[in-house]
Amino acid sequence: MGRHSLPDQYGAGGSDPRPRARRRSVAVATVLVLTVAGGAAAAVQSGLLSFGSSCREDAVKLRFAASPDMAPALSAAADRARDDALTSDGRCVDVSVTASDAYKVADTLLAGRKPDAQVWVPDSELWVDRVAADTKATEVTPVGSFASSPVGVAMVPQAAQSLGWPEKTYSWIELAGAALADDSLKLGAADPARSATGLLALSRLTSAAGQLEGGDTQAAAMMKTLSQRTSDSDTQVVDTLPRDSSGTEQGNPKRNQALILSEQAAFAYNASGDGDGLDLFYPKDGSPRLDFPYTLVDQAALTTDESRAALRFVNYLGKPEQQKLLHEHGFRTSGDEVPRTLVTGAGGDKPQPYAREAAEPASEAELQEALGTWTITVQSARVTTVVDASSSMSEQVPGTGRSRMEVTKASLLQALATFTPEDEIGLWEFSTKLDGDKDYRVLVPTDRLGDSKGSGTQRDRLSAAFGDLAPVPGGATGLYDTTLAAYKDAVASYAEGRFNALVVLTDGVNQDPGSITRGALLDRLEELVDPERPVPLIMIAVGPDADREEADQIARITGGTGEQVNDPAQIHEVILKAIVTAGAQGGARR
Numbered sequence: 001m002g003r004h005s006l007p008d009q010y011g012a013g014g015s016d017p018r019p020r021a022r023r024r025s026v027a028v029a030t031v032l033v034l035t036v037a038g039g040a041a042a043a044v045q046s047g048l049l050s051f052g053s054s055c056r057e058d059a060v061k062l063r064f065a066a067s068p069d070m071a072p073a074l075s076a077a078a079d080r081a082r083d084d085a086l087t088s089d090g091r092c093v094d095v096s097v098t099a100s101d102a103y104k105v106a107d108t109l110l111a112g113r114k115p116d117a118q119v120w121v122p123d124s125e126l127w128v129d130r131v132a133a134d135t136k137a138t139e140v141t142p143v144g145s146f147a148s149s150p151v152g153v154a155m156v157p158q159a160a161q162s163l164g165w166p167e168k169t170y171s172w173i174e175l176a177g178a179a180l181a182d183d184s185l186k187l188g189a190a191d192p193a194r195s196a197t198g199l200l201a202l203s204r205l206t207s208a209a210g211q212l213e214g215g216d217t218q219a220a221a222m223m224k225t226l227s228q229r230t231s232d233s234d235t236q237v238v239d240t241l242p243r244d245s246s247g248t249e250q251g252n253p254k255r256n257q258a259l260i261l262s263e264q265a266a267f268a269y270n271a272s273g274d275g276d277g278l279d280l281f282y283p284k285d286g287s288p289r290l291d292f293p294y295t296l297v298d299q300a301a302l303t304t305d306e307s308r309a310a311l312r313f314v315n316y317l318g319k320p321e322q323q324k325l326l327h328e329h330g331f332r333t334s335g336d337e338v339p340r341t342l343v344t345g346a347g348g349d350k351p352q353p354y355a356r357e358a359a360e361p362a363s364e365a366e367l368q369e370a371l372g373t374w375t376i377t378v379q380s381a382r383v384t385t386v387v388d389a390s391s392s393m394s395e396q397v398p399g400t401g402r403s404r405m406e407v408t409k410a411s412l413l414q415a416l417a418t419f420t421p422e423d424e425i426g427l428w429e430f431s432t433k434l435d436g437d438k439d440y441r442v443l444v445p446t447d448r449l450g451d452s453k454g455s456g457t458q459r460d461r462l463s464a465a466f467g468d469l470a471p472v473p474g475g476a477t478g479l480y481d482t483t484l485a486a487y488k489d490a491v492a493s494y495a496e497g498r499f500n501a502l503v504v505l506t507d508g509v510n511q512d513p514g515s516i517t518r519g520a521l522l523d524r525l526e527e528l529v530d531p532e533r534p535v536p537l538i539m540i541a542v543g544p545d546a547d548r549e550e551a552d553q554i555a556r557i558t559g560g561t562g563e564q565v566n567d568p569a570q571i572h573e574v575i576l577k578a579i580v581t582a583g584a585q586g587g588a589r590r
Contacts, residue, residue, distance in 0.1 A: 059092035060309040065117035068235055069264055070147070070292055071099035073329035074121065077322050081313065088312040089305065095313055101233060102127045103194040109138040109297070118302055119310050120295045123262075124196035126367060128293050133364075139300065142293040143310075146317045147331040149264035150287035150358060151201050152280050154347060156242060158250070159185050159257040160279035166349040171285040172201070173208040179258045180225050188229040188256035190237045192374050197234055200288035201260045203362040203370040208285065219373070224420070227378035229256055237261075238269055245276050262290050263354075267330030267346040280347035286359025292331075365573055372576025373418050375499060381579075382424040382495040384446045385412065386486045387469060388479075388506040389429040392545065394471040395507075397567060404507055404543060405471050407568035412466050415572045416459070421450025424495060425458070427465050430482035431475030432512050439478025439512055440485055446493065476511035479504075480521045483554065487525060487537060494533040501560070502535060503575060507542040509550065518550070525557045536560030538578040542568050 066074050078095035086093045102122035105115050109131045120140065122128065131137045153175050155165070162185070163170070163178055170178065179187040192198035202223075209219035231237035240256045242249035249255060261269075263280065270277045294314045296302065302310070316322060323333040327342055338355050348354045362370070375381075393405040400407060419425055426446025434441045449459040483504055490502045510518070525537070537560040539551040544566060552562030563574045 059094040060088055060305045061094045061096070062119060062306060062309055062313065063117045064095060064097045064119045064121060065100040065105050065115045065297075066097050066121040067102050067123040067292070068099040068233075069123060069149075069262070069268070069290075070121055070331075071097050073147075073326055073331060076325055076329070077317060080322070080325070081316055086312065086316055088309040091305065091309070093309045093313055093316075101194070102196060106131055109140060110134055110136075112136055112138055114138050114298055118297055118306055119313075120297050121292055122196070122295070123290045123292060124200065125291055125293045126196055126199065128295055129364065139298050141296040141299045143296060144294045144314050145291045146294060146314060147292045147326050147333055148335070148358075149262040149290045149292075149331055150282065150354070151197050151260065151262050151289065152266075152282045152287055152348075153179070153187075153258055154261040154266040154269075154278040154280045155185075155258040156245075156250075157276060157279055158245070160281070163281075165279050165281060166352050169284040169351065169353060170281060171208060172204045172283045173212070175281055175283055176205055176222055176226075180222060185258055186229055186253075186256040187226060187258045187260070188231065188237050188240050189226055189260040190234045191230045191232055192371055194232060195234050196290060197262050197265070198230070198260060199367060199371060200290075200362065202374060203366050204283070204285070204288055204359060206370045206373060207362070207366060223374055223377040227374075230378075234262075234265060238265065241269075241275055241278075243275060263332075263343075263346045263348070264290075264330035267342065270345055270347055271330070278347040279349075280352070280354075282348060282352045282354045282356075284353050286356065288361065289358040368577045369573060372579050375579050376418065376423060376576075377420055379499040380422045380424075380497070381419065381499040381501065382446060382493075383419075383499075383501045383503060384426040384428065384486060384490055386428040386430060386440070386482060386502065386504045387412070388431070388477060388508070388542070389434075389469060389472050390431045390475045390477045390508060390511070391471050391473055392477070392507055392543075395543075397543075397569075400567075400569075403471070404568055405469060408505065408542065408571060409466050409469055411569055411571035413463065415575050416462060416466070418572075418576070419449055421457075421459070422448065424448050424498070425462055427462055428482070428486055429469060430478055431472040432478040434472070434475075434478075438481075438485075439515070440482040477506060477508040478512040478515060479506055479508075479510040480518065481512060481515040483537070483539075484516065484521055484524055487528060487535070487558070490535045491528050491530065491533065494535060499579065500533075500535045501538055501579065502558075503538045503540065503578075505540045505542055505571065506546055506551075508545045509547050518554075522554065522557055525554070529558055534559055536578075538563070538575065540565060540571060540574055540578075542571070 064074060075097045078097055081093055081095060105120055106127045108115050128140055128142050131140050179185050190198040192202045205222060206219050231240060237259055242255045266278050266280050296310060326333050327339050330342060330346060332338060343354050394403050396403055397407050424446050427444040428440050428442050430440040432439050443465045444461050447458045449457065451458050453461050486502055494500050535558065537555045537558040539555040539562045541548045541551040541564045548562060548564035555562040561578050563578055565571060565574055
C-alpha cells in the first residue's frame with residue numbers, strides 16, 4: 001500500500017510534495033471518496049464546501065495522532081480552520097491534534113487496537129505499509145501526502161566547516177565515514193527501530209555499502225559505532241547537541257557534533273535559537289524523504305460525517321495559505337519548488353544538492369534487511385540454526401536447477417555474512433534417527449564467531465558445516481522432538497545482553513510416529529518460555545509441502561513467528577524480517 005492522491009476537488013491543492021516520477025495510483029482514494037462522499041457532485045450539492053453561520057453548534061470533531069514534528073503545524077492549521085469556520089456539509093470541522101510517536105501508534109494498530117484518533121499522520125509511509133501488511137492489524141487507509149522533508153546530516157558549524165561545508169559534497173557512505181573517522185566529531189542518530197529518519201538513512205548507508213568490495217563489513221562497523229550514540233527518538237537525539245560553543249560542551253563525550261536529521265528537524269532546531277545553529281549536508285547520492293501520509297484509521301468504523309470532514313481538512317491543507325504555514329514550520333509542499341528561506345533556515349546552502357529529486361524509496365525488503373542487520377549488529381546475537389536434512393530436501397527448486405538443500409545452504413551462507421565476530425551462532429541438523437534414537441545432531445555448538453577453533457574460527461567451522469549439509473537418503477522429518485530439544489538447549493544456554501533466538505528450517509511436517517504430539521510440544525514450549533530470558537523461535541516453512549500455519553502456531557508460543565518461503569533463496573530475507581519482528585515484540589533484552 002502506498003500513498004494516494006485525491007481527485008482535484010478533494011486533492012491537496014494540486015501540489016504533491018513528491019517528485020512526479022514517484023506519484024502512485026489514486027484508485028484507493030478515488031473509491032474512498034466516491035463511496036464515502038457519494039460522488040463529487042453530490043458532495044458539493046450537499047454542502048461539503050459550504051460555510052454555514054450556525055455550523056459551530058454541531059461541529060464534526062476529529063482527533064488526529066500526528067508525529068511530534070508535524071503536530072505543531074497541524075495544530076496551527078486546525079486553529080486557523082476554526083477561525084475560518086471551515087465546514088463540511090454545513091457543519092464546522094473541529095480538529096484536535098495529539099503528538100504521538102509513529103512507532104507507538106504502529107504498535108497499537110499492529111496489536112489490532114485503535115489509537116484515540118480517526119486520522120493518523122505518521123512521518124513516513126513505512127509505518128503505514130508495515131501496518132497494512134499485517135492482516136491482523138487495525139485497517140489503515142492513506143489518502144494523500146501533503147508535506148515532505150528530506151533526510152540529511154546536520155552539524156554544528158565548526159564540524160561542518162572542517163568537512164568543507166557548503167562547497168564540498170558527500171555521498172551517504174562518504175559522509176558517515178568522514179564523521180565516524182574523526183574522533184572529535186561524534187555522529188548521533190535516532191534508533192532505526194523507532195525512527196523513520198534513522199531507518200531511511202540506514203537503508204541508504206547499507207545500500208551504498210553493498211556496492212563496495214568489503215562493504216558488508218564496513219557497514220557493520222559503521223552500525224556498531226553509530227549504535228553507541230543512538231537515542232530512543234528524533235526528539236531526544238536533538239538534545240544530544242552541545243548547548244553552546246564552549247570547550248566544555250564541545251568536548252563533552254556525551255555530546256554529538258553531527259546528527260542524522262530531517263531538514264524540518266534542523267529547521268525547527270535553528271528556529272528555536274538553542275545552541276549555535278546547525279549546517280546541513282544533503283548527500284549527493286540522494287536524500288530519502290519523510291512523506292507524512294494522511295491516513296484514516298479503521299475507515300469502515302468512521303461515520304459518513306467524519307470521513308467527509310477528514311477529506312475536507314486534507315483538502316484545506318493543500319490551499320496556498322496552509323502550504324505557506326507548513327513552510328513556516330519547515331516542511332516542503334512540492335517536489336518541484338523548494339522555498340529558499342526554508343533551506344537556509346534548516347542550515348542548507350549552495351552547492352549542497354538540496355533541490356535534487358528524492359532518492360528512490362527503499363523497498364520493503366531493503367528496509368527489513370537494513371533493520372535486521374542493525375538489530376543483530378547492535379545487540380549482538382546468539383542464534384542456533386536447525387536445518388531439515390530429510391530426503392525431501394534433495395528435490396529441485398523449480399527454475400533453478402538446484403535442490404532445496406543447495407539453495408538453502410547458499411542462503412544460510414549469505415545470512416552468516418551479516419553477523420559480526422561478536423555474535424554467537426551454532427548449527428544443528430535433523431531428520432529421523434540421526435543419532436541413535438535422536439532425530440537431531442549438533443554439528444557446530446553455538447559459540448562466538450570470532451573465537452579461534454583449531455586452525456580457524458567459529459565462522460570458518462560454520463561455513464564448512466553449511467557447505468557439508470546434505471539430505472539423508474530415506475530420512476523423514478523429525479520436527480517435533482527436534483524443536484523441543486533445540487528450544488530447551490537455547491533456553492538453558494541463554495546469553496544475557498544478546499538477542500537470543502532459535503531458527504528452525506523445515507520443508508515438511510512431522511513424520512516421526514514415535515515423537516511427541518503437536519499438542520504436547522506446544523504445552524512443553526509454553527512451560528519453557530521465560531519472559532525474563534526470552535528466546536523467540538523463528539520457524540521457516542520451506543516449500544509447498546511445509547505447513548506455514550503450524551509453523552506460526554508453534555513459533556508464536558515463544559514470542560516468535562512462523563514464515564513461509566517457496567524459494568529457499570528467500571531464507572536470508574525472512575530470517576532478518578523475523579528477527580526484527582521478534583525484537584520489536586520484546587524478544588530481545590539489552
